[in-house]
Amino acid sequence: MxxxxxxxxxxxxxxxxxxxxxxxxxxxxxxVHVQTLRGWMTLSYIARVYHVPEAELRAALGAPSTGFDERSLKDWLAQSGTDPVEGRRRVEALILQASARQGTPP
CATH class of the missing domain: 1.20.5 (Single alpha-helices involved in coiled-coils or other helix-helix interfaces)
Structure with missing residues (x-):
């Protein structure tokens, strides 16, 4: 057994x-596929897991530099009127840039 x-x-x-x-x-x-990022993820979660500065994520999404930390990626995209696929592609591009700077895979 x-x-x-x-x-x-x-x-x-x-x-x-x-x-x-x-x-x-x-x-x-x-x-990197759009499916790797989920709508429930917060910007601070993405920043921590993928080693991308949160300020860069906020700038890419047109979000204020502080506040609304509990807001999900889906909520940020809806609030800005950004197409979810396009918004996630922007975030993925930042992840790839950050991993290239650090020399590590995301």
Missing amino acids: ALVLGALLVTFFGARAWHQWTYAQRVASGE
Whole structure:
């Protein structure tokens, strides 16, 4: 029983590692999809996870430099009247620029 459980755990975590590795390869090649950014994400969350200065994110979205920290990306895009796909592409471009400056994949 323990052997079967161990094999299942190895398979599960191996599949997760493989998925992460292939995803990192796609990101490193510059292939970033709009689907990687979710509407529920806040600007501070995106800044922390993708290592992009929040000020740059706010400037790209036409958002004020401070305040409304709990507002999601979806809410910022709706408030500015920006097409969600176009807004996410702007944020993705910033992520790619930041990763290129740092020399690390996003």
